[in-house]
Amino acid sequence: xxxxxxxxxxxERRIEVTIPHTRVAGDVQRRLREIxxxxxxxxxxxxxxxxxxxxxxFGGQAHSDVVSDLIRESYSQAINQDKLRPxxxxxxxxxxxxxxxxxxxxxxxxxxxxxxxxxxxDLAVERITVSIEDTDIDAMIESMRRQRVEYTPVERASQKGxxxxxxxxxxxxxEAFEGGSGTDxxxxxxxxxxxxxxxxALEGMSVGETxxxxxxxxxxxxxxxxxxxxxxxxxxxxxxxxxxxxxVDDAFVEAFGIAEGGIAxxxxxxxxxxxxEAAEAVRSKLxxxxxxxxxxxxxxxxxxxxxxxxxDALQQDMLQRMGNSDQVRQLPREPFEEQARRRVALGLxxxxxxxxxxxxxxxxxxxxxxDDLASAYPNADEIRRAYLQNPNALRQIETAVLEDQAxxxxxxxxxxxxxxxxxxxVTGFGRQx
Numbered sequence: 459x460x461x462x463x464x465x466x467x468x469x470e471r472r473i474e475v476t477i478p479h480t481r482v483a484g485d486v487q488r489r490l491r492e493i494x495x496x497x498x499x500x501x502x503x504x505x506x507x508x509x510x511x512x513x514x515x516f517g518g519q520a521h522s523d524v525v526s527d528l529i530r531e532s533y534s535q536a537i538n539q540d541k542l543r544p545x546x547x548x549x550x551x552x553x554x555x556x557x558x559x560x561x562x563x564x565x566x567x568x569x570x571x572x573x574x575x576x577x578x579x580d581l582a583v584e585r586i587t588v589s590i591e592d593t594d595i596d597a598m599i600e601s602m603r604r605q606r607v608e609y610t611p612v613e614r615a616s617q618k619g620x621x622x623x624x625x626x627x628x629x630x631x632x633e634a635f636e637g638g639s640g641t642d643x644x645x646x647x648x649x650x651x652x653x654x655x656x657x658x659a660l661e662g663m664s665v666g667e668t669x670x671x672x673x674x675x676x677x678x679x680x681x682x683x684x685x686x687x688x689x690x691x692x693x694x695x696x697x698x699x700x701x702x703x704x705x706v707d708d709a710f711v712e713a714f715g716i717a718e719g720g721i722a723x724x725x726x727x728x729x730x731x732x733x734x735e736a737a738e739a740v741r742s743k744l745x746x747x748x749x750x751x752x753x754x755x756x757x758x759x760x761x762x763x764x765x766x767x768x769x770d771a772l773q774q775d776m777l778q779r780m781g782n783s784d785q786v787r788q789l790p791r792e793p794f795e796e797q798a799r800r801r802v803a804l805g806l807x808x809x810x811x812x813x814x815x816x817x818x819x820x821x822x823x824x825x826x827x828x829d830d831l832a833s834a835y836p837n838a839d840e841i842r843r844a845y846l847q848n849p850n851a852l853r854q855i856e857t858a859v860l861e862d863q864a865x866x867x868x869x870x871x872x873x874x875x876x877x878x879x880x881x882x883x884v885t886g887f888g889r890q891x
Contacts, residue, residue, distance in 0.1 A: 459475060459476065459477050459481075459532050459535065460475070460476040461473060461474070461475055461532075461535070461536040461539060461540070462474045463536065463540050463542070466566070468759060469545065469568045469569050469570075469571060469759055469761050469762075470566065470567070470568055471542065471566070471567055471568075471569055472564055472565075472566050473533070473536045473537070473540075473542075473548075473564065473565040473566075473567070474553070474562070474563075474564045475529075475532045475533070475536060475561075475562065475563055475564070475565065476560055476561070476562050477528055477532060477560065477561040477562075478560055479558060479559055479560045479561070481528075481561075482521075482524060482525070482528065482557075482560075482561050483557075483558075485524040485527070485528065486517070486520050486521050486524050486557075489520040489523060489524055490509070490512055490513055490516060490517065490520050491509075493512055493516050493520065494507060494509055494512045497512055497515070497516070499511060499512075499515060517557075521557050525555060525561060528561060529550060529563060529565075533548055533565050536565070537567075542567070542569050543569055543570040544567045544568070544569060544570070545567070545568040545569055545570045545761035545763050545764055546567055546568045546761060546763030546764075547567075547763075548565035548566060548567045549565070549566045549567070550563055550564070550565055551563060551564040551565075551566060568761040568762060568763050569761070570761065570806070571758055571759045571760070571761070571806065573756065573758055573806050573807055573809075573810040574756075575756060575807070575810055575811065575814065576755045576756055578811075578867075578868050578871045578872055579871055579872065579873070580755065580873075581748070581751040581752070581755060581868065581872040581873065582751065582872065582873045582875070583744065583747040583748055583751055583869070583872055583873070583874055583875075584747060584874075584875050584876075584877045585740070585744050585869075585874050585875065585876050585877065586739075586740045586743055586744070586876075586877055586878075586879045586884055587740070587876050587877065587878050587879065588736040588739075588740060588878075588879055588880070588881055588884050589878070590729055590732050590733055590736065590881055591880075591881075594732060594880075594881045594882070595725050595728050595729055595732070597882075597887070598728050598732060598887070599706060599724070599725070599728060601887075602714070602728075603703045603704055603706065603710075604703065606703075606704050606710075606713070607701050607702070607703055607704075608701070608702045608704075609621045609699035609700065609701055609702065610699055610700060610702050611697060611698065611699050612698055612699065612700045613664075613665070613698075614664065614698065615662050615663060615664045615698075616647060616660060616661055616662060616663055616664070616695070616698045617647065617661060617662070618647050618648040618661065619646070619647060619648055619700070619701050620646070620647050620698055620699060620700050620701070621644050621645070621646050621647075621697075621698075621699045621700075621701070622644070622645050622646075622647060622660050622663070622695055622697070622698055622699075623642055623643065623644045623645075623695070623696045623697035623698075623699075624640075624643060624645065624660060624663075624693055624694060624695050624696060625640065625641050625642065625643070625693075625694045625696060626638075626639065626640050626643065626691050626692065626693050626694070627639045627691065627692045628673070628689050628690070628691045629689060629690050629691075629692070630684070630687055630689045635683075635684070635689070637681070638689070638691075642696060645657065645660060647660060647661050653673055653675065653676070655671070655672070655673045655674060656671070656673050656691060659671030659673070659691065659693060660693060660695070663693065663695045663698075664695060664698065665695055665696065665697060665698055666694075666695065667694070667695050668692065668693065668694040668695075669692075669693055670690055670691070670692055670693075671690065671691050671693055672688065672689075672690055673688075673689050673690070673691050674686070674687070674688045674689070675687050675689065706721060706724075707721075708720055708721075711723070711724045714727075732881060735885055736881055736884055736885060739884045739885050740884060743884070744865075744869065745865055748865050748868050748869065748872070749804055751872070752804060752807050752808070752868070753800060753803055753804055753807070756803075756807045757803075758803050758806050758807060760799055760802050760803060760806075761802075764802045764805075765795070765798050765799055765802050766798075768794075768797075768798035768799075768801045768802055769791050769794045769795065769798045772794040772797060772798060773789045773791070773794060776789060776794075777789065808861055808864050811864050811867065811868070812860055812863075812864050815864075815867060817860065817863050817864055817867060819856050819859055819860050819863070820859060820863060823859045823862070823863070824852075824855055824856055824859050827855050827858065827859055828842060828845055828846075828852075828855060829842070831845070831855070832845070
């Protein structure tokens with residue numbers, strides 16, 4: 459066999475292979491003799507078919523099978539000889555395939571790039587630090603109170619925070635429009651779940667009161683026939699209720715599953731939960747900073763095949779989240795291009811760090827990750843067994859753990875600056891109810 463490898467463009471390589479016709483013919487003859495031992499042809503006993511008949515009957519198929527086998531074998535030898543690392547399956551281009559001639563073909567592949575890592579010590583990242591204050595706990599307990607808000611009727615004009623039950627009819631150019639009417643519909647004033655002008659019209663109304671209120675729909679409104687249109691709503695208030703928040707007492711505490719320890723125990727539990735949430739948020743932000751720094755410092759030429767694989771994966775993920783399992787339906791590829799390129803680039807850079815530093819997967823961290831995944835289900839033991847019996851699923855966990863270990867390795871060596879930050883800022887938790 460003869461191999462010639464040339465660079466076409468970028469990471470693409472063209473491997474031309476020539477296999478002497480004598481080798482092809484010899485393999486075809488061996489294949490036909492194997493067929494002859496078991497061939498069953500009408501008029502002949504199995505295994506007694508004349509070779510000439512076997513050759514005439516099965517020669518074409520034998521040649522085709524031998525060519526396929528030789529392509530696979532010679533391609534493997536070629537990439538091993540030149541120490542190539544394919545990033546994609548080969549595209550085979552026939553050059554000469556006819557019986558009696560040398561077998562010639564070209565395999566076109568993309569190869570993995572050489573990743574030249576910049577010193578990790580040059581990377582600069584900020585690590586957020588969070589201290590949970592008593593005011594943070596107060597705000598969280600206030601949020602918990604609002605999860606159990608109740609409403610009681612009042613005999614006064616409505617105000618922000620009240621729940622107003624109303625009938626309404628919307629009219630466009632004097633005509634009622636589809637979807638613009640409702641009966642006994644509740645609105646919490648200030649919740650922002652209705653058009654602001656609509657909510658504002660309900661504020662200050664009392665039970666039994668009716669009025670006509672002008673409401674202009676936003677230009678970005680989902681129903682195009684209403685977007686930007688000036689309408690009128692006839693509003694009739696049926697009920698006005700004010701919110702009543704529960705008192706933080708022993709009964710409130712018990713409602714959250716705390717049987718002993720009262721309010722002090724509740725605050726302790728809340729603090730622990732907030733610390734865990736903050737730690738996860740800090741870890742996520744630090745991880746993203748590490749990836750941003752790695753991506754900026756280590757530009758890598760990307761195999762198009764790997765980028766396309768990532769685009770496909772992102773498209774499928776989007777379809778699943780949209781509740782569409784139709785594999786025929788295709789989303790446009792362009793919106794996923796940048797994210798796919800980033801994923802591939804970071805995968806190559808992090809993979810090179812793992813290889814260069816001989817980072818081995820931590821089995822205890824794998825076990826912990828598996829336990830965390832399984833604990834989210836009521837049948838945790840069954841889920842754990844399912845993962846352990848599924849090599850692909852287990853490999854995904856191991857890959858994620860290895861990536862975490864690589865991030866830890868980088869953080870230990872990079873220039874890290876600690877930046878104090880509030881719980882609200884790091885988690886997005888609003889202090890106002």
